[in-house]
Amino acid sequence: MKKGKTQAYRIKHANILLAVDADGPNLSDEDSTQIFGCHQNTVRNVRQRFVEQGIEVALERKKRDEPPRELKIDGEKEAQLIAIACSEPPAGRAKWTLKMLAERLVELDIVDTISDQTVRRTLKKTNLSLT
Structure with missing residues (x-):
């Protein structure tokens, strides 16, 4: 594997998509969670974002729906x-x-x-x- 500067979560998401691909290994969510050390929801969400929004969205982290709360004390x-x-x-x-x-x-x-x-x-x- 080549050294690069790709973020770890992008690599993990790409590997999840390859593992659950119907034309590839076609692993179950449970098997994928054990192999990649992530939660079952992560596998499901990455797959769902790929189907609904495409590869670029699936490889990225989900954007927050709301901005973080403002700090009470500056x-x-x-x-x-x-x-x-x-x-x-x-x-x-x-x-x-x-x-x-x-x-x-x-x-x-x-x-x-x-x-x-x-x-x-x-x-x-x-x-x-x-x-």
Whole structure:
């Protein structure tokens, strides 16, 4: 096999199509999944895209129907969250909780809504601990 710069998924999709070809080995979906180490849905979807839209579409990855969700916290909002987390906690509290930080971000109109888990992931990403 020649060395090249073709993406691995394109090669895998081409091999799947060759394997399930009726004029070729005509492998079942189950056999193809074991040989190529992929899910049965991958074999079915590649074959279906080939039949309905042609070889070029079948060799490519499926395009997203919707764009990815917009991030709640960008770099500026992340800096504001860190500043709040590093500040003194509210009176009567020894430390900030994730829920309190989320509520403070909403109170200060930094974000419209945010979950405590988004706050947790952001703090974890920056290696900031509330303890």
